[in-house]
Amino acid sequence: MIEIGQQQEQIMSESNVPRGCGGCTLCCFTHAVGTSEKKLKGPDTWCKHCDIGRGCAVYETGRPLACHDFKCAWLEGEGEEADRPDRTNVVLCWQYMKYLGQTFVMCGGTSDALTTAYAMRITEKYVRRGIPLLREHHGGKRELCFDDEVIVEEKLRQAYEAANVRIVYLSELTATQ
Numbered sequence: 664m665i666e667i668g669q670q671q672e673q674i675m676s677e678s679n680v681p682r683g684c685g686g687c688t689l690c691c692f693t694h695a696v697g698t699s700e701k702k703l704k705g706p707d708t709w710c711k712h713c714d715i716g717r718g719c720a721v722y723e724t725g726r727p728l729a730c731h732d733f734k735c736a737w738l739e740g741e742g743e744e745a746d747r748p749d750r751t752n753v754v755l756c757w758q759y760m761k762y763l764g765q766t767f768v769m770c771g772g773t774s775d776a777l778t779t780a781y782a783m784r785i786t787e788k789y790v791r792r793g794i795p796l797l798r799e800h801h802g803g804k805r806e807l808c809f810d811d812e813v814i815v816e817e818k819l820r821q822a823y824e825a826a827n828v829r830i831v832y833l834s835e836l837t838a839t840q
């Protein structure tokens with residue numbers, strides 16, 4: 664389970680322009696929050712504490728640690744100012760994954776969010792750099808995308824397919840969009 668939250672503090676982007684969540688609350692919809700013992704919310708549903716487009720109602724008084732710690736990749740400087748997640752409907756973040764290490768994850772806020780030109784450009788950008796990229800579509804479909812040159816070990820393929828994550832290659836993905 665990916666755990667997230669909202670980040671209102673301003674941090675610096677790669678272009679040294681401070682970024683804050685502003686009117687974005689998309690990760691409070693796209694991501695599950697909680698632990699195996701205590702679940703606050705599942706993916707693709709608004710958190711009961713979210714004032715959509717405004718912020719977290721329990722920001723000061725009791726948001727989970729996972730929410731406190733979460734910073735999406737846009738907040739950390741990925742992409743342009745205009746790419747804020749509530750405008751693209753795509754939340755980007757880094758996550759440590761078994762067999763893969765640091766993996767770039769993109770979550771779609773709508774059913775077609777990961778098929779847009781923006782989402783495909785981000786997919787291509789990271790995959791071409793040799794970074795594994797997990798695409799989590801709204802509704803639950805998940806794809807782990809690799810560059811065409813990568814040889815995926817059978818152990819990895821079996822582990823991810825058992826978890827309902829389809830292994831896809833970039834050329835396959837771009838041919839179907």
Ligand code: SF4
Nearest residue numbers: 684687688690735748
């Ligand atoms: S998706 Fe990013 S910018 Fe939007 S609320 Fe979450 S951390 Fe903030």
Ligand code: SF4
Nearest residue numbers: 669691710713719730
């Ligand atoms: S507790 Fe607050 S920051 Fe965490 S998901 Fe809910 S609304 Fe977002």
